[in-house]
Amino acid sequence: MKTKLMALLTLIVLGVASQGFAAEKNTLTANEEVAKVVKAKIQFPAFLKAEGVKNAQVLVEFTVNENGTLNVINTNQSDQRVKNYVMEQLENIQVQSADYEVGEVYMLKLNFRLL
Numbered sequence: 001m002k003t004k005l006m007a008l009l010t011l012i013v014l015g016v017a018s019q020g021f022a023a024e025k026n027t028l029t030a031n032e033e034v035a036k037v038v039k040a041k042i043q044f045p046a047f048l049k050a051e052g053v054k055n056a057q058v059l060v061e062f063t064v065n066e067n068g069t070l071n072v073i074n075t076n077q078s079d080q081r082v083k084n085y086v087m088e089q090l091e092n093i094q095v096q097s098a099d100y101e102v103g104e105v106y107m108l109k110l111n112f113r114l115l
Contacts, residue, residue, distance in 0.1 A: 034106050037095050044112050045085045054114040056082040068094040
């Protein structure tokens with residue numbers, strides 16, 4: 001009887017644990033969700049393509065306002081023109097409330113690479 005009870009308890013514990021791990025793997029952090037939304041809306045700058053520039057990078061630190069708009073706190077970039085382009089793009093982006101936490105600081109690294 002004890003053996004059956006222990007076996008049943010072991011199966012229950014393993015079942016609950018495996019469901020917990022599966023849920024963790026499928027859940028993105030708030031920063032990953034916001035990054036995914038923002039990156040999907042910013043394209044490779046046309047002026048870089050026209051000039052044959054194949055690589056540029058911008059690091060953006062921002063918060064999300066209650067209405068879903070982005071408030072840029074700080075940037076670091078490889079090219080000032082790319083920073084200006086990214087800032088213009090960010091002004092037009094609005095994320096959905098399920099994707100972010102108001103007031104949380106997000107970091108986003110944008111790598112523009114022309115293949």
